Amino acid sequence: GAGVSQSPSNKVTEKGKDVELRCDPISGHTALYWYRQSLGQGLEFLIYFQGNSAPDKSGLPSDRFSAERTGGSVSTLTIQRTQQEDSAVYLCASSLSYSSYNEQFFGPGTRLTVL
Template identity: 95%
Template sequence: GAGVSQSPSNKVTEKGKDVELRCDPISGHTALYWYRQSLGQGLEFLIYFQGNSAPDKSGLPSDRFSAERTGGSVSTLTIQRTQQEDSAVYLCASSLAAGGPDEQFFGPGTRLTVL
């Protein structure tokens, strides 16, 4: 069965350029999350979409970061004017959000390198 997919798997960009990262969640999952992970570290929450509710953007580190989720499915994380400190693995996860402790299913991530 199809899991969470992310593209591209790797992205190298120059400082100052904009990048778009894509996430395809598991079909039927109403919740979608974006996290950032620095090398060998834990996950830093960025943004959370739940159904048709307004997204929880409380983890976005600056206004250069934005995300949208179209049609309750695919999501795109956009980083404008990238900086070297944006280099990290960006992970997307989705869940059923059926209430109670919820298992999040993660994609393989996009490794972003800003030169």
């Protein structure tokens, strides 16, 4: 079956603009995760969804970042007034449910470059 897909694969934007990143999880996966991977850094956990609910938003770097998930499926991560330090690869993953035992399946990522 289809894996996790993300769009766009690459996004170049100007400082101050808003961007929207999209994630399509594997069908039937109720948990969805957003991560950020900066050059030379590990993965930084941003937020997760169980269904449409995001119980823990404390990983979001600032109030310019927001995420939503509708219908228990597609999720969008929105970054308002982008800054150069937002440049990174944004990864989405999904799993059957939010549990430590469940393997997370990752999408290919969206490479964001803020000029």
